[in-house]
Amino acid sequence: MSPAPPPGSVRPGGRTARTRARVLAAVSAELAENGYDALTVDAVAARSGVHRTTVYRRWRDVGGLLTDLLDATTADDWQPADTGSLRGDLAALNREVQAALTERPSVAAAVIAASFRSAENARALRRMWQDRYARCGVIVDRAVERGELPPDVDARALLVAATAPLYHELVLLGTPPDPGLPDRAAESAVLAASAGAFTRS
Amino acid sequence: MSPAPPPGSVRPGGRTARTRARVLAAVSAELAENGYDALTVDAVAARSGVHRTTVYRRWRDVGGLLTDLLDATTADDWQPADTGSLRGDLAALNREVQAALTERPSVAAAVIAASFRSAENARALRRMWQDRYARCGVIVDRAVERGELPPDVDARALLVAATAPLYHELVLLGTPPDPGLPDRAAESAVLAASAGAFTRS
Numbered sequence: 001m002s003p004a005p006p007p008g009s010v011r012p013g014g015r016t017a018r019t020r021a022r023v024l025a026a027v028s029a030e031l032a033e034n035g036y037d038a039l040t041v042d043a044v045a046a047r048s049g050v051h052r053t054t055v056y057r058r059w060r061d062v063g064g065l066l067t068d069l070l071d072a073t074t075a076d077d078w079q080p081a082d083t084g085s086l087r088g089d090l091a092a093l094n095r096e097v098q099a100a101l102t103e104r105p106s107v108a109a110a111v112i113a114a115s116f117r118s119a120e121n122a123r124a125l126r127r128m129w130q131d132r133y134a135r136c137g138v139i140v141d142r143a144v145e146r147g148e149l150p151p152d153v154d155a156r157a158l159l160v161a162a163t164a165p166l167y168h169e170l171v172l173l174g175t176p177p178d179p180g181l182p183d184r185a186a187e188s189a190v191l192a193a194s195a196g197a198f199t200r201s
Numbered sequence: 202m203s204p205a206p207p208p209g210s211v212r213p214g215g216r217t218a219r220t221r222a223r224v225l226a227a228v229s230a231e232l233a234e235n236g237y238d239a240l241t242v243d244a245v246a247a248r249s250g251v252h253r254t255t256v257y258r259r260w261r262d263v264g265g266l267l268t269d270l271l272d273a274t275t276a277d278d279w280q281p282a283d284t285g286s287l288r289g290d291l292a293a294l295n296r297e298v299q300a301a302l303t304e305r306p307s308v309a310a311a312v313i314a315a316s317f318r319s320a321e322n323a324r325a326l327r328r329m330w331q332d333r334y335a336r337c338g339v340i341v342d343r344a345v346e347r348g349e350l351p352p353d354v355d356a357r358a359l360l361v362a363a364t365a366p367l368y369h370e371l372v373l374l375g376t377p378p379d380p381g382l383p384d385r386a387a388e389s390a391v392l393a394a395s396a397g398a399f400t401r402s
Binding site: 113115116117122123126129130157160161163165168169171172174184185188189191192194195196197198 | 316317318323324331364365369373375388396398
């Protein structure tokens with residue numbers, strides 16, 4: 001659920017692909033270390049070792065860099081963990097969300113803050129989440145196949161209910177990370193689902 | 202759950218209290234209409250009709266104005282609605298949260314955005330939420346008295362689980378408001394609680 005490209009996730013490609021990978025890795029690092037306010041095309045160019053003229057021509061400005069960083073995640077090969085149970089899958093997802101939001105520096109926290117600075121940034125982040133929640137639909141599909149959930153469950157509502165307490169506590173309420181929260185939030189969502197919540201009426 | 206002072210909520214007081222009420226009403230209105238970036242001490246002074254020297258002396262800067270707006274909510278008389286059932290109380294709370302986040306202009310949305318601009322703003326907003334969630338504890342107390350919940354339920358965990366999907370969808374994911382979500386999120390939290398979630402082990 002994090003926009004930091006994991007090592008090796010950008011497939012080997014031509015020179016253009018390598019340039020993009022270097023520039024986006026520099027955007028991640030700059031954002032995480034110095035925040036959105038300090039993000040500049042020049043700093044990204046210097047860090048990436050790509051000529052600034054190339055960066056300006058291809059990405060234009062900070063908004064272009066951030067949008068491409070987020071849009072690049074929709075082409076990565078991230079998939080939610082398959083642990084064998086609905087509760088385990090949701091807990092694993094929540095642990096990933098909590099780790100991304102609390103690591104220091106956190107690219108995830110930086111792109112969320114940036115989403116409050118421009119509508120372009122907000123749209124790009126929402127596209128990323130849309131894609132991530134859609135990919136997490138497989139968690140619900142597997143649970144339906146195993147008979148853990150009825151077939152008419154609203155996958156997105158269940159996934160949002162399971163993950164929302166993490167985002168609310170860590171991003172908005174600013175609560176110190178609670179190592180038990182990922183599991184407890186997953187468990188609550190499973191209990192609600194088992195009792196008939198999230199079922200399309 | 203909104204920092205906009207409801208009409209009549211500032212108790213009549215001396216000249217100092219009336220000045221503060223006028224200034225904070227102007228901060229709300231400026232924030233909601235023009236956003237944090239356009240908020241200035243001069244604009245607040247002009248709108249409130251309070252002399253700018255007074256505003257600068259008492260509130261110093263934009264951070265001081267926003268902090269006082271949020272801190273003032275901890276002295277208001279807001280209480281969650283008492284509908285006679287846990288589900289009804291949580292649904293009423295969620296409808297209030299959704300209304301505050303989706304009204305246009307929205308002071309609530311503006312102060313959340315501002316919390317990503319300075320640590321001082323973030324701390325003030327978190328104090329407000331801390332106070333609001335503590336006041337909502339009465340919802341859980343009443344449910345325990347009615348026998349709807351066991352006495353060892355974690356009130357804050359339940360209240361966060363009930364409200365978090367609203368904040369996540371509306372503030373972070375940017376989903377268009379769903380008129381059914383306040384009730385469904387309340388219902389899911391009640392189902393989870395009835396199945397034993399949020400119980401301190």
